[in-house]
Amino acid sequence: MSNYKDIIASVKDTRGGIIEAFHALQKEYNYIPAEAFREAARVFKLSEAEAYGVGTFYSYLSFEKRGKYIIRMCESAPCHVAGADEVLKALENHLGIAVGETTPDGKFTLELTECIGQCQVTPVITVNSDPIGNIDPQRIAEVLAPFK
Ligand code: FES
Incomplete structure (x- = not known):
């Protein structure tokens, strides 16, 4: 680093x-x-x-500790309809944190985002801005495993 x-x-x-x-x-x-x-x-x-x-003055700057990997759940309407709430619950359970929090080991921060233009593969999460589509609650552990 x-x-x-x-x-x-x-x-x-x-x-x-x-x-x-x-x-x-x-x-x-x-x-x-x-x-x-x-x-x-x-x-x-x-x-x-x-x-x-x-x-x-710049809202994108964060002075709070954040993780090495920022996981964002898209909460715009198409992702919402496709089950974003269930995915978000699975993310919170898997990581043991709520939206806005960072895991104690400093690895993951969980946030929400507006539509990132990947509506053809809803629901969508991003990991440090890289989109991962067609996510479902059962796939969370597998998808996050490479970042652990
Ligand atoms: S609404 Fe989620 S990517 Fe467009």
């Missing part, structure tokens, strides 16, 4: 400033770890309150 100091240093002269750093950190870790956040504030000469204010 790249060192957060290197990630921040690599973007410190770009136009986007601290937002570029937040973006690059989130890409690497799926969220912005606290120590990396403090380092970014220091490098870009902002107080932590200012840096946090900038970061929270």
Whole structure:
């Protein structure tokens, strides 16, 4: 895993400033770890309150710990009709967490998403943005096994 100091240093002269750093950190870790956040504030000469204010303006940035793999259940109408609720329950049971939570080992975070344009294979989940279609509750263990 790249060192957060290197990630921040690599973007410190770009136009986007601290937002570029937040973006690059989130890409690497799926969220912005606290120590990396403090380092970014220091490098870009902002107080932590200012840096946090900038970061929270962008809703896609997360300052909460998230897992290595972000599992998202599509909750738009076509997936809903195709049984998304049952798949979501199976995901929660299998992972032992509710939507919005991260497993204690830091591997998985469970979230919801709007339609991702794969309605021909509903219901659909994504793992770090890669879609997996025609999912059913019985397949959850098999589908997630490679990420364990
Ligand atoms: S509604 Fe789920 S992918 Fe389109």
